[in-house]
Amino acid sequence: MRLRSSFFVLLLLLGTAAASAQSSRNYGTIYSRYGLGERTSFSSSQSAMMGGASMGLRSATYAGIDNPALWSDQALTQLTISAHVQGLRAEDASGERSELTSGSLGAIQLSLPLVSNRLGLTLAFRPYTRVNYLAVRDGSVQDPEIPADSIAYRLNFEGNGGLQQARLGIGYRLGSALAVGASVDALFGTIEYLQRTEFESTAITETRTRRSTSLRGVSGTFGAVVSATGLLAEDDAFSLGAALTLPTRLSGERMQTLGFSLDQDTLRSEVSGHVTVPLQVAAGVSYLPNSRWALAADVRYEPWADFESDFAFGGHDPGTGLNQMRDRLRVGGGFQVIPAGTDRLAPYFARAAYRLGGYYDRAHFEAGTTDPAAISTLALTGGISLPALIPTARFDLGFEVGTRGTTERGLVRDLFIKGSATINFGERWFRRRQLG
Amino acid sequence: MACLLCLAACEDPSCVGITVLGPGESDPRARTIPAGEVALVPLPDPSGAFLTSAGFQDFNGLAGFVDDPLFGTTRAYAYFDMLAPQNFPPGFRDRPIREARLRLIKAYAYGDTSAVTTLDVRQIAEDWTAVGATADTTFPVMDGIVTSFEVAPGDSLVEVALPEAWVLANDTTLRAADFSNLFHGFRLSTESTSGAVYGFNGRSALELISEEDTVRYPVSEIFSHIEATPAPTFLDGLIPLRDGSGTGVNLAFVLDTLGTPALNTAFLRVTADTAAAQADLPAGFVRPLARELALFGTFEEQDPLILGQATLDPATQTYSFRSNTITSVLQSMILGREPVDGFAVGVPPTRSSLDVAPLVGPPAEGAPRAVLILIPTQD
Numbered sequence: 013m014r015l016r017s018s019f020f021v022l023l024l025l026l027g028t029a030a031a032s033a034q035s036s037r038n039y040g041t042i043y044s045r046y047g048l049g050e051r052t053s054f055s056s057s058q059s060a061m062m063g064g065a066s067m068g069l070r071s072a073t074y075a076g077i078d079n080p081a082l083w084s085d086q087a088l089t090q091l092t093i094s095a096h097v098q099g100l101r102a103e104d105a106s107g108e109r110s111e112l113t114s115g116s117l118g119a120i121q122l123s124l125p126l127v128s129n130r131l132g133l134t135l136a137f138r139p140y141t142r143v144n145y146l147a148v149r150d151g152s153v154q155d156p157e158i159p160a161d162s163i164a165y166r167l168n169f170e171g172n173g174g175l176q177q178a179r180l181g182i183g184y185r186l187g188s189a190l191a192v193g194a195s196v197d198a199l200f201g202t203i204e205y206l207q208r209t210e211f212e213s214t215a216i217t218e219t220r221t222r223r224s225t226s227l228r229g230v231s232g233t234f235g236a237v238v239s240a241t242g243l244l245a246e247d248d249a250f251s252l253g254a255a256l257t258l259p260t261r262l263s264g265e266r267m268q269t270l271g272f273s274l275d276q277d278t279l280r281s282e283v284s285g286h287v288t289v290p291l292q293v294a295a296g297v298s299y300l301p302n303s304r305w306a307l308a309a310d311v312r313y314e315p316w317a318d319f320e321s322d323f324a325f326g327g328h329d330p331g332t333g334l335n336q337m338r339d340r341l342r343v344g345g346g347f348q349v350i351p352a353g354t355d356r357l358a359p360y361f362a363r364a365a366y367r368l369g370g371y372y373d374r375a376h377f378e379a380g381t382t383d384p385a386a387i388s389t390l391a392l393t394g395g396i397s398l399p400a401l402i403p404t405a406r407f408d409l410g411f412e413v414g415t416r417g418t419t420e421r422g423l424v425r426d427l428f429i430k431g432s433a434t435i436n437f438g439e440r441w442f443r444r445r446q447l448g
Numbered sequence: 449m450a451c452l453l454c455l456a457a458c459e460d461p462s463c464v465g466i467t468v469l470g471p472g473e474s475d476p477r478a479r480t481i482p483a484g485e486v487a488l489v490p491l492p493d494p495s496g497a498f499l500t501s502a503g504f505q506d507f508n509g510l511a512g513f514v515d516d517p518l519f520g521t522t523r524a525y526a527y528f529d530m531l532a533p534q535n536f537p538p539g540f541r542d543r544p545i546r547e548a549r550l551r552l553i554k555a556y557a558y559g560d561t562s563a564v565t566t567l568d569v570r571q572i573a574e575d576w577t578a579v580g581a582t583a584d585t586t587f588p589v590m591d592g593i594v595t596s597f598e599v600a601p602g603d604s605l606v607e608v609a610l611p612e613a614w615v616l617a618n619d620t621t622l623r624a625a626d627f628s629n630l631f632h633g634f635r636l637s638t639e640s641t642s643g644a645v646y647g648f649n650g651r652s653a654l655e656l657i658s659e660e661d662t663v664r665y666p667v668s669e670i671f672s673h674i675e676a677t678p679a680p681t682f683l684d685g686l687i688p689l690r691d692g693s694g695t696g697v698n699l700a701f702v703l704d705t706l707g708t709p710a711l712n713t714a715f716l717r718v719t720a721d722t723a724a725a726q727a728d729l730p731a732g733f734v735r736p737l738a739r740e741l742a743l744f745g746t747f748e749e750q751d752p753l754i755l756g757q758a759t760l761d762p763a764t765q766t767y768s769f770r771s772n773t774i775t776s777v778l779q780s781m782i783l784g785r786e787p788v789d790g791f792a793v794g795v796p797p798t799r800s801s802l803d804v805a806p807l808v809g810p811p812a813e814g815a816p817r818a819v820l821i822l823i824p825t826q827d
Contacts, residue, residue, distance in 0.1 A: 042465035102464045110464040147465040153476045153821055157717070157764075163821065165476055165712075169469055207474055209712060209823055216713045217772060221825050268825065270710050270779075326469075379468055422467040 038114030039146040039170075040100055041426050043387055043417060045326035046377035047319065047337055048203060048227075048289070049141035049174040053312075054118045055079075057094055057408035057434035061395035062346025063369030065308035067296025068237060068253035073406060073436055075123040075183075077136045078294060079235040079255045080193025083183030086125035086132035088404055088438035094118030100428040105419040114144055118432060129185065134195070136179045143171040143203050164212035171326075175201035175227065183235070193235045199260055199289065200228040203325070220271040225323050227287055229262035249300040257292040259318075266323050285322025290315045303353035308369075309345030316340050316376035327377045336378045338386065344371030346393060356403065365397035367410075380421045387423075389416040395432070404438030476712055476823050483699040483816040486809055488687060491696030491744065492751060494797045496578025496671035497650070499531065506555070508647030508800045510672040510692070511567050511636035512599075514559030516735065518725070519690055520679040522558075522802060524645045524672055527572060527587060529633030530654045531668035537661040541623045547657040548615045548622065550608040550634065551664070554599065556647025558802045561601045562732025565643035569594045569608060572632040578671035583692055586673050589635050599646050601732070606648070607655075622656055633669070644734070645802055672800055683724050687807040689793065691738060696794035697807060698746070699816050703782050709822040711779040716743055716769040718793055718807050719814030720760065725806045738803035742796035743769040745777060745788030753788070757796055760805075766814070767793075767805075778818070 044050040056074035059066035066076040075090055076082045097115045119138035126133055147169045152162040181195025205223045235255035243250050266283045296310035319337040321328055327336035346369020352358030370392045378384035391414025398407045412430040419425050497507040509526030516522070550569070571594055576587040597608045615622075621630045636648070653664040674692045682688045689697050697718070722737055729735060740759050744752035756771035780787045793816070795803055808814035 042468045045469060104464050104467070108464050145465070147463070147469055149463060149466045149475075151475055153478055155715070155819060155821075156478050156480055157715075157766075157819060163476075167474060169466070169474075207823070209476060209710070211712065215770070216821070217775070219710045219712050219823065221710050221823065270783075270825070381467075424465045424468060 038116075038144060039112040040098060040114045040142065040144040041416060041428070042102060042145045042147055042424055043375065043377075043379055043426070044143045044145045044174075045171055046375075046379060047141075047316065047325055047327060048287070049143035049171075051314075051340065051376060052139045052142055053078075053342070054094065054138050056092070057118075057395070057410060057432065057436065058348065058365075058367065058397070059308070060118075060412075060432065061367035061369060061393050061408070061410045062308050062348060063310070063344030063371040063393050064342070065296050065298070065310040065345050065369065067255060067294050067310050068251035068298040069296070069306070069308045070237065070239065070249075070251050070298065073438065075121065075132065075134055077119060077121060077134070077138060077179060079237065079253050080134070080181045080195045080233055081183050081191040081235040081237040081253060081255075083123060083132040083134045083181065083193055084130060084185040084191040085183075086123050087128045088125065088440055090121070090123040091437045092119065092121040092123075092434060094120075094432060094434035096430055096432045098428055098430045100426055102424045102426050103419060104424045105422070112146065116142065118434065126182070131185070132183050134179070134181060134183070138177055138179075140175040140177040140199055140201070142174040144174075145169070145171045163216070166210045168206075168208040168210065170206040170208065172204045172206065173202045175199050175203075179233070181233070189239055191237045191239075195233045197231045197233055197257065197260070198228070199231065199262060202226045222269045222271070223266065224269070225264055225266045225325075227262040227264035229260045229289075231258045231260035231289075233257040245301055247302050251298045252295070253297075254293070254295040259291045260289040262287040262289060264323065283323075286320075287323065288318075288320040290318045304350050306348040307345070308347075310343070312340070312342040314340040314376060319376075327379070336384050338374075338376060338378055340374060340376035342371060342373040345369055360399065363399045365406075367397070368392075368394040379417070380423050383421045385418060385421050385423060387417050389414055391415075402437070404440075406436045408432075408434040408436065410434070474823060476821050479706070479820045479822060481701050481703065481706075481818045481820060482810060483818070484702045485698065485700040486687065486816055487698050488689075488695045489698040489792060490694060491746075491792050491794045493583045493674075493692060493694045493794075494580060495583040495674060495692065495800050496527075496581045496669070497800070498577075498579050499650075499666075499668040503798055504670075505650040506799060507650050507670050508556045508672070509636065509649075509670040510556070510645050510647050510674065510800060510802065511638065512559065512565050512645035513638050513640050513643055514645045514802070515642065516559065516679070517728075517730075518679060518682070518735070519688055519804060521677045522645060522692065523638075523675045524692070524802075525586070526636040526648060527576065527578070527633060527669075527671040527673070528636070528648075528652065528667050529572070529576070529669040530631070530665040532627040532665055533663060536663060540658060540661050540663055541625070543658040543660065545615055545619045545622050545656050545658055548610040549655050550606075550610065551653045551655050552606040552608065552648040553651040554604050554606055554646055555649040556736070556801055557644050557734050558736060559644030560642060560730065560733050561644050563643045565599045565638060565646065566596055566640060567599060567636045567638050567646075568596045569610075570635045570637070572635055575629075575632055576669075576671075578669045581671055583672060583674040583694055585671070587635075587671070594634070599644075627665075647801065670800070674802075683721070683806065685809055685812050686721055686724060687809045689738075689741075689795070689805040689807050690802060691795035691804075692800075692802045696744065696792035697816070699791040699793065701781075701791075701818055703778070706782055706820075706822070707824065708783060709824050711775055711782060712821045712823065713770060714775050714778045714821070715819040716774060716791070716816070717766050717819065718816045719764070719766045720805050720807055721814075722760075722765050722806075725804055736801065736803045738795045738801075738805040740796055741767045741793055741805060743774065744792045744794060746790045746792050748789050752792060754796070755791075778820070
């Protein structure tokens, strides 16, 4: 019970810190301006270090959020909290650079084995998209009656917010070969575009115009995993998993406000509308040749060209017909090695898990105004999973290094490095009492 | 984990990435909006001040008559009340007053200063207050003239000896402990139909002389009653704005065509034709120009509110009003609200004068206009 109390205190502390990091002003890629923001993908800390491959990656420790069928493999109540920090350098064709850092929540997940290794329930919360850009432009405006007296200003274009996803569902193992799962997914959040105009003259007050769009909707995900053993070796295991998330129709309101410094005034009354997020389909495989090695690969497809919105977002404006949304394709894979395998008496670092992977992600938009270009991300992932004092807990430290975009056509290339920290905490909650 | 989460966001914002967002549709731009309606309208003209008012010592009581060929005729009556000082020489109140005189500090002139102007001194009959009183107010005076005096050109100090009979009749009152309740001051006026209007400021005093001492009772309250009759015609294309006339220049702007931009700042400008105002002046005729104007927000059912003041720019002959209050008012109007019913330009009631500001009227260049620095907002 004391362990459980400590567990909840730790959960509260980490959740508060994570929320604080999420809400503080921090900036990332300029490409988060497009659509509903930068698409984020986190299924588990294990899969994140292996190029994001998660669809067929079965584990008793990690219940990947992406495929509900994987939730059937739970024997312990698992709590996962993950947080990320990112450093980003953006560079344009002239060699100008900007450096930005940000922190965010990766996910919070609670998995319960309703029937050990057969029926599991999972509640998860994670970012779905992220809008966190900052760009500035300096200029001057002339008073028409005093042309020699130019008024210098700086425009700050900022984007904040994004959509969050809450997922609740079950995974059920029908037999040794097949597991299925389903979840109800809630998407919600607020996306803000802010323009701050600062003037060199202190006599002119800074103005802020803000477009804020709040969205919410419900969808569902269905998943399945097919497994086989002894294919190439006696102790090997092969899994093929797939998941389908239905298109989501979001309801929302847009408000535009104007402010001087901290005062805000409504510029336009609230406008209601809808946004349709396209379906998502993903499939992946994993192969565990023995207790030490694991390999996995995934492919994901999201037809964002079918994106519909009553509101204007970056790259999409129903009023003018602008549509720079494109289908998203993500391919990733990686491997894991635990030198000690299942030997719990082995030295500490032999019991750690070492992971490496990579992914390619063709973004769901084309960027640029005059000659839009496809934007791709190529990244290397990796990390280490450390055993904790409690045998059922692990502490994962991961990294991701990659590049996104191009300096051609007036665009920028991002070079980013991410660090992540995840606590995976397992405990047996439901024990049948034995009498006599 | 905690260290990672606590990493403060730091940013090095630059122009990198701005081209990804698109062209400069959101940059501030300047728009000039001419005033749609420009007309002289009644504007309350408070012309009094109390001792504790800001700038009281430079506040003028106006007395005299001027016939200005450009702006018309004006007759002014100056009211002054005095206050006994807090400290007296020992025994002053026990000794009779032998002499009394008015020490008037002349600080302003408007009209024909080459001629001698005769002003009559009358005693004010009852208690009065200058605070809030407008220039069309009068206060009752006692029958009879206490004395008369002439104001010569060039005099800055005018000393008016009060008649011995008057001193004798008011000796007890002048030395009384409740002098302020018993004595209500003097009014200066003229019956003449020529000459000038002079201003005597708050440094003036009533000087009482006894056998051993001289004590000054400083002016504590000043008010000017003004009767102005405008000239039948005025210079073409110009608006005859003048202090003390009880009028201001009403400005109305049509802002509907702007949409709903964000207003960064606004300049409301009016231009004066100062050369025209000083042209063809008769010899010795002084017609002071208003160096400062005030912009008022006007209301149907309450007194106007000063939104800002502007000083004349000699190079451009323009008064340019700009303040955060003006910007906020205009921003509210752009958003469809009515924080004020309108705008009016007048001479600020800080000094009391007859200063002129012949403003350029529409459609000439220099007519009243608003220059707005604004940012269009997108849907």
